[in-house]
Amino acid sequence: MNAKYCRESRVIQTSRVFQSDVNSHQTLFGGRVMSDIDEVASISALRHCRTNCVTASTDSVDFLTPIRTTDAVCYESYVTWAGSSSMEIFVKVIAEDLKSGECKIAATAFLTFVGVDGDKRPARVPDVIPETEEEKKLNETAPERARIRIERKEKSKEWFKFYSTAIPGVDPVEISL
Template sequence: MVESKFCKESFVVKTSNVFPPDTNYHGTLFGGKLMGYIDDVASIAATRHSRSAVVTASTDSVDFLHPIHVGSSVCLEAYVTYTGRSSMEVFVKVIAENLISGERNMCAISFLTFVALDENGKPKQVPTVVPQSDEEKMLHQSAKDRAETRKKRKKENEKMAQLFSVALPWEI
């Protein structure tokens, strides 16, 4: 019998200050820095759910909804929303807070897929996930549509990759 776990059992929170070295010349957090934070918290949530090593299989998108300014804090929340046999979909939301005024903004959302690995680096079965809150239920119910979109996008990208040369420019 496959074990089940609640979404909240994989819940991860990461909060960081946004310092000048973390920002671009607009004084806002580098997108790549935020993407690194997103992958980090998502991988912790997936590992917490599967209790095994994991690898990132895909990042659906990172939709930047609001800039994150220097001097703010950035808070990321992540948890597993859906599972396949060895894969896990992880939802990440990013909230920025002006620590002086208290103003908070939803700055980004993202969905990532991770695969759990056994000690030989092969995919291993993961526990099913059980949503409880309204947010968790909504994300769980819409996960199959996102999975189909991922599969379609991957096939399209595989076809496109075949069109491009892997030779170095000077070898063509």
């Protein structure tokens, strides 16, 4: 399987922020941002592996500055790293004040997608070739984020077992992740 450049999975999506998109603080609703992040990340993942894939985790979403109704919001995503079947996708959210032209990074996110075959089993995905300074830095630091992701997932499984004992009539041993 041939490796692919990060640029081959790049997605850029820009939209206006309307009154119906904001919360009581008159800033873009965080749930909307998270939904849009998942959407562009899924396109990047599909462009990279060209097979079905699923969101395995939203590893982090960091909101850095508010996005207002005077802004356009631009989502830029691409695959930064790949394991055997998993892909890490970086999403950068940029707010542009449409009157002044000032741009600010409003949020960043890392998500993990897994390529799946027709039987919904993990499928091999191409390796990643970074080119730009940003791509190289994200690719170099990805193994550490992958390690943290695995640790977090193990802790989630422990919590799941604990909380599943609180479900009446359900044996936590019968529940599988």
